[in-house]
Amino acid sequence: MRIGALSRLTGVSERALRYYEEQGLLSPLRRPSGYREYTDDHVHTVRSIRTLLAAGLGTATIADVLPCMVDEGGQLAAACPDLLVDLARERNRITAAMEELRDAREMLDAIIAAPVPPEAAQALDC
Template structure:
């Protein structure tokens, strides 16, 4: 399947498909004419990539977990390695969010404590 066919089959732009290939998360063979040729499983792979991107995983992480096979076949939602990595990212995100919340609270307190007082009425 060529890039245009894969794009039409998945609704993903050729530019994005080339990006996925550059990131090492989608593979294509090159014909003697230089055209990309994707395997029959490429639409499923692209769907998995899109699903993983949609939950916020970076392409580096997708490259690590994409080859994972769950008990029911290539279903990333049941892959223990993927689930562990997603839990790790969630926990890191929660810690970062808590730290940002503490910083925001401290900034708000500082502003409240240091606001110029309005002069009392005349």
């Protein structure tokens, strides 16, 4: 499949897909014309990329992580100790981020659920 189809399948812009390749996250084949040719595997890869990006990982780290994920479900492993250290650090970051999100959500909930004092309702005419 070509880039437009992959973009539609994943919901990721063509620009982003080219960017991922530029960063070494994706390596599609090339037609003689220069057109990129993607496989079905790339669909899964793109989804993984988006998940890790959403978690705050940078493209450089993701580039290190991706080779450790082969097929869907049957992973290989994180061989290099350096990578394991990085992954543990990222894991801690993610956990901390989740806790911060929980705190923030509770803060918003407190405001949303707060009873509106009658005099405040009067004062604010919005």
